[in-house]
Amino acid sequence: MKNxxxxxxxxxxxxxxxxxKKNHKFFLSEMKRIGIERLPYSYTSLKRFIDPETMDVxxxxxxxxxxxxxxxxxxxxxxxxxxxxxxxxxxxxxxxEVRNNAGGAYNHAxxxxxxxxxxxxxxxxxxxxxxxxxGTIGGFKKKFDEVAKERFGSGWxxxxxxxxxSLKIMSTPNQDNPLMNDIKDGGYPILGLDLWEHAYYLxxxxxxxxxxxxxxxxxxxxxxxxxxxxxIGTRIDEEVxxxxxxxxxxxxxxxxxxxxxxxxxxxxxxxxKTLLFPPTDLLEKSDQYGKFKxxxxxxxxxxxxxxxxxxxxxxDSLFKGHExxxxxxxxxxxxxxxxxxxxxxxxxxxxxxxxYLKKNNQNVITYGDNPNTNLLELxxxxxxxxxxRSNIFKRGEQSNTLRQIGGVLxxxxxxxxxxxxxxxxxxxxxxxxxxxxxxxxxGYTKDMLSGIDATITMDGQEHTxxxxxxxxxxxxxxxxxxxGSSSTQSYNKVSLLIFVNVKSKQVRIYKTPKIRxxxxxYYIPKENMVSTIFAKGELDLIDCNKYLSENIIWE
Numbered sequence: 001m002k003n004x005x006x007x008x009x010x011x012x013x014x015x016x017x018x019x020x021k022k023n024h025k026f027f028l029s030e031m032k033r034i035g036i037e038r039l040p041y042s043y044t045s046l047k048r049f050i051d052p053e054t055m056d057v058x059x060x061x062x063x064x065x066x067x068x069x070x071x072x073x074x075x076x077x078x079x080x081x082x083x084x085x086x087x088x089x090x091x092x093x094x095x096x097e098v099r100n101n102a103g104g105a106y107n108h109a110x111x112x113x114x115x116x117x118x119x120x121x122x123x124x125x126x127x128x129x130x131x132x133x134x135g136t137i138g139g140f141k142k143k144f145d146e147v148a149k150e151r152f153g154s155g156w157x158x159x160x161x162x163x164x165x166s167l168k169i170m171s172t173p174n175q176d177n178p179l180m181n182d183i184k185d186g187g188y189p190i191l192g193l194d195l196w197e198h199a200y201y202l203x204x205x206x207x208x209x210x211x212x213x214x215x216x217x218x219x220x221x222x223x224x225x226x227x228x229x230x231x232i233g234t235r236i237d238e239e240v241x242x243x244x245x246x247x248x249x250x251x252x253x254x255x256x257x258x259x260x261x262x263x264x265x266x267x268x269x270x271x272x273k274t275l276l277f278p279p280t281d282l283l284e285k286s287d288q289y290g291k292f293k294x295x296x297x298x299x300x301x302x303x304x305x306x307x308x309x310x311x312x313x314x315x316d317s318l319f320k321g322h323e324x325x326x327x328x329x330x331x332x333x334x335x336x337x338x339x340x341x342x343x344x345x346x347x348x349x350x351x352x353x354x355x356y357l358k359k360n361n362q363n364v365i366t367y368g369d370n371p372n373t374n375l376l377e378l379x380x381x382x383x384x385x386x387x388x389r390s391n392i393f394k395r396g397e398q399s400n401t402l403r404q405i406g407g408v409l410x411x412x413x414x415x416x417x418x419x420x421x422x423x424x425x426x427x428x429x430x431x432x433x434x435x436x437x438x439x440x441x442x443g444y445t446k447d448m449l450s451g452i453d454a455t456i457t458m459d460g461q462e463h464t465x466x467x468x469x470x471x472x473x474x475x476x477x478x479x480x481x482x483x484g485s486s487s488t489q490s491y492n493k494v495s496l497l498i499f500v501n502v503k504s505k506q507v508r509i510y511k512t513p514k515i516r517x518x519x520x521x522y523y524i525p526k527e528n529m530v531s532t533i534f535a536k537g538e539l540d541l542i543d544c545n546k547y548l549s550e551n552i553i554w555e
Contacts, residue, residue: 002220034084034102035075036067037109045117049218050201059112062198065173066104073097084109087299091180092314092324102195103175107156111194116220122326123221126190126228133167141216144193146170148234151381153194159224160187161231163306171195181305181374190227191219213292254520263404264347272343272350273520275367277489280516288371297340303324304336307393335409336393341487342412345405351393352401353384381431412486413546415469420453421541423467423500426507430533431458452494456509458530465509466497473499473508480510480529482522490515496530497522 039059043052072097087094087102094102120139122130122381134140142351148157155173162168168187172176178186247461264272276296280287304326305312311326311334326334339345342535354364365384367375385392386433388544407510420438440453453467471484482499491497491512509530516523 034067034070034087035106037112039112041115041117046115046218049214050200054198054200054202057202058199059108060531063105063108063112065103066108070098070101070105072478073101083295085179086295086302087304088177088179089181090298092182099180100175103177103180106179107175107177107192107194110190112188113223114191114220114404115218116222117275118217119217120221122224124225124229125232125383126221127226129167129228133334144169144421145209145212148193148195149194149209155194157193157246158187158189159191160189161228162187162308165232180318181302181312188227190231191224205523213399264351268347269344270520271367272347273487276341276343276346277487277517279488279517279518279520280490286371288375292371292374295375295378296346299378299385303382303385303389303529304393307389308334308336335406335413338409339405340414342405342409343487344412348408349385349392350381350399353381356388357384411544417504418542419469419500420467420545422502422505422535422539423498423507424454425539426500426533427456427504427533429455429536454498456496456498463496464494464496466491466494467498467500470508472497472503475526477522479516479523480508480526482508482524483520485522488517488520490517497524502539502541505539507533509533 039055043055043059046055078445084102086104087098088106091099091102100234127137130137130140134143137271143158148171150175151171153173155171155176157169157171158178160168160170160178165531168185170185170187173177176183178189180186193212194206195212200208204211211510216226234343239519277292279291282289303325308326311328313324313327313331315324323339328334350365358365365381367374367377390397420440424436424438428434436454451465454465456463456465468485470482473482475481486497494512497510497515499510500506509532510524511528511530513528513529514525
């Protein structure tokens with residue numbers, strides 16, 4: 001009898017293991033792209049505010065439905081793995097289907113944490129801030145309730161922290177979130193209430209005002225306080241690194257002399273170049289290497305938009321064929337947007353951020369060979385940068401950091417213009433006037449997304465091309481090895497890759513298929529060779545010394 005009981009128990013354990021593996025596999029499947037936040041309490045835990053049936057349907061049907069539809073929508077457009085918060089922050093890049101479901105997924109992931117099974121009262125910094133701005137906690141709740149009741153139809157009511165660190169109560173329609181970059185006068189949400197009928201109708205029916213009133217019995221004020229602290233930057237939390245502002249009361253501020261930017265060595269620049277432009281073998285090894293650059297670009301877009309909101313223009317407000325970014329009043333794109341691709345500027349700012357962390361006794365940011373760890377460090381970098389942006393990126397008296405990276409960006413831009421100008425003149429001398437036309441420029445979609453710098457007409461056929469500098473080209477094992485080219489990356493959306501050396505007045509033209517990148521050099525199959533041409537006489541090119549002396553960051 002004892003043996004039978006033991007066998008039964010053993011079978012039970014085996015079944016448990018099998019079920020656990022199945023559940024684990026299912027959960028991993030769900031988490032492959034945008035993950036599902038686990039409900040931090042049971043369906044019955046909030047019954048003083050909402051009934052268990054509503055919580056069940058709300059979480060399992062509505063919320064999970066948003067996540068599932070969002071992943072399907074992202075898969076359709078082949079966006080790849082994306083961070084949900086970054087999707088929300090750059091929502092103008094996406095279509096309405098992504099907007100609706102990203103908002104639904106993000107809003108609910110926050111909402112679950114904003115509710116608590118245990119009654120709580122506001123305290124700490126958030127209570128002091130509410131009392132400063134609204135007089136009393138009662139006055140704040142009354143105003144919050146009024147804004148909630150004014151929302152006609154579906155939507156949300158929010159308490160947000162603005163860019164000036166003040167509190168504001170606002171409402172958004174449907175599943176919009178105050179973090180979305182096209183929400184006028186938005187902010188960082190620290191408290192929100194779902195006003196969709198599916199959130200309350202089974203319990204309250206048409207008594208929405210009662211639902212709004214009872215919300216205060218379930219608010220997780222500890223979580224609200226945590227979000228507020230993270231936003232205003234009273235500390236750097238190593239587990240969830242958020243913005244830490246330079247004027248934080250608990251952080252030592254670096255003086256102008258102490259924040260003096262340091263230049264980077266050739267070895268250091270090469271490391272940052274590899275991070276942004278990894279060689280072909282690493283890209284083939286893991287898509288995480290390519291994801292680093294995507295997050296780097298999106299991170300800068302977010303920082304610059306918040307640093308200069310008055311200069312940020314979305315795609316729909318610009319001339320056709322231009323991408324969103326910082327623009328002057330005359331619609332000229334700011335050179336600061338080139339931060340998204342400058343590894344030298346990345347190195348400089350990285351050093352300045354680490355100096356700030358050292359001064360405040362925090363762990364510095366380091367990059368290595370593990371792509372997953374590098375992504376985490378990059379996210380920490382941008383979290384800190386968000387807090388420092390008001391000190392680094394400002395008009396008038398520029399910070400040391402902005403002056404140094406401004407010089408780097410102007411120099412790089414000028415050299416790029418000079419290379420394009422030289423290429424056009426040499427090609428037109430050899431193939432006829434008008435054979436080469438430069439089509440690149442600040443904010444042009446074709447240049448930014450496809451890498452098209454110029455069009456070249458040869459033998460009656462027009463070709464798209466990318467123009468890059470080179471220092472040396474030699475043959476090795478059936479390849480032309482091109483050295484000394486900036487930002488080595490693949491250009492599979494253009495038909496020709498053109499290399500120019502201004503000093504020797506030489507242009508090399510190659511086809512783009514099967515080009516590989518190794519150790520910062522291009523390896524181009526010999527059969528890709530199109531032609532080698534030289535200038536006929538002197539070339540009158542842009543004077544970079546004069547160009548660098550001008551203040552063109554905002555021109």
